[in-house]
Amino acid sequence: MTVYILEAHAEDTWPLGLSPAYCQTYNVNDRSKVAKDFIRDNGYDVPLKIDDPNGNPFNTVFAAWPLRFYVIGPDGTMIYIHEPEGDKVLATTFKKWLEEHYGK
Numbered sequence: 001m002t003v004y005i006l007e008a009h010a011e012d013t014w015p016l017g018l019s020p021a022y023c024q025t026y027n028v029n030d031r032s033k034v035a036k037d038f039i040r041d042n043g044y045d046v047p048l049k050i051d052d053p054n055g056n057p058f059n060t061v062f063a064a065w066p067l068r069f070y071v072i073g074p075d076g077t078m079i080y081i082h083e084p085e086g087d088k089v090l091a092t093t094f095k096k097w098l099e100e101h102y103g104k
Contacts, residue, residue, distance in 0.1 A: 001047045005059040
């Protein structure tokens, strides 16, 4: 599952000239629209949940950053946090960890 948190490089907070460009979301409707656009534009088929913009509880609890991957075990405990290596996130490293623990 994926959790949509904050816009990493929103046009109104930390613009990078990305396309499409979105402003930070402050309500569920706006955040849902951005998430739906992402799913549609990228053919994304992983279940996606939306962090509540009112307080951003997931982001607050897990100090989530867009370039981190979290694995939460069946009992609700955090069992793995994949953080950037230097200035990059190596998805291959995360994939290797997943395969070692859950198979292909």
